[in-house]
Amino acid sequence: MNIHKSIKNLLSIEESIKSKILSKKIPQIIAVSKTFPLADIFPLIKHGHINYGENKAQEAISKWGEIKKTLPKIKLHMIGKIQTNKVKYVVSLFDYIHTLDNIRLAEKIANEQIKQNKKLKIFIQINIGDEKQKNGIDIDNLYSFHKQCTKDFKLEISGIMCIPPINLDRQNYYIQMSKLKDILGVQELSMGMSDDYLVAVKNNSTYLRIGSKIFGQRG
Ligand SMILES: *Cc1c(COP(=O)(O)O)cnc(C)c1O
Numbered sequence: 001m002n003i004h005k006s007i008k009n010l011l012s013i014e015e016s017i018k019s020k021i022l023s024k025k026i027p028q029i030i031a032v033s034k035t036f037p038l039a040d041i042f043p044l045i046k047h048g049h050i051n052y053g054e055n056k057a058q059e060a061i062s063k064w065g066e067i068k069k070t071l072p073k074i075k076l077h078m079i080g081k082i083q084t085n086k087v088k089y090v091v092s093l094f095d096y097i098h099t100l101d102n103i104r105l106a107e108k109i110a111n112e113q114i115k116q117n118k119k120l121k122i123f124i125q126i127n128i129g130d131e132k133q134k135n136g137i138d139i140d141n142l143y144s145f146h147k148q149c150t151k152d153f154k155l156e157i158s159g160i161m162c163i164p165p166i167n168l169d170r171q172n173y174y175i176q177m178s179k180l181k182d183i184l185g186v187q188e189l190s191m192g193m194s195d196d197y198l199v200a201v202k203n204n205s206t207y208l209r210i211g212s213k214i215f216g217q218r219g
Pocket of ligand 1: 032034055079080163193194195209210211212213
């Protein structure tokens with residue numbers, strides 16, 4: 001049998017991770033399938049892979065809306081910027097949100113979850129490199145933001161997420177994330193992409209978001 005390229009890639013990523021894991025917790029691999037059509041994702045689904053990441057609500061609905069009803073095991077992760085007018089679609093389709101980065105969005109998600117009687121697992125996105133153009137909560141505001149999300153809006157905050165600055169040593173950012181996770185008392189760390197997932201694994205990442213290394217370069 002011919003093994004599909006994406007499966008080969010996934011298996012080799014899993015193999016490379018094994019030697020780097022310090023804790024007992026094996027990180028989940030989110031196959032970031034944004035821009036790829038279902039036809040390219042199917043081999044991985046058939047292989048039994050569960051976690052997939054998308055960054056646009058519209059694209060995710062047209063791609064996953066129907067198929068997800070027939071595949072209840074699949075978990076969808078929202079990893080892109082969420083417009084507040086898209087929240088109802090995001091809550092209805094996705095299982096995880098990795099990009100909660102403002103209070104208005106937190107409130108919208110909370111209201112929508114009540115309406116839909118659904119509770120997503122949510123990550124607070126942190127602007128770990130303190131970059132002007134990047135989304136995410138500043139470290140200084142993290143504690144109060146987290147408290148508002150959990151106490152006022154009753155959101156299930158599973159962990160924190162970051163996209164570190166490019167072209168800089170990622171290690172320091174990931175060490176900092178791991179410390180913030182412990183300070184906040186949350187369980188999960190969403191960090192590490194195709195080019196730095198092993199650095200993330202060494203620093204206790206529990207959700208890796210890997211796209212091109214699995215599916216190939218995006219067009
Ligand atoms: C696209 C994307 C990824 C995956 O990037 P690759 O470099 O292809 O692995 C991970 N996280 C976020 C937030 C993304 O938008």
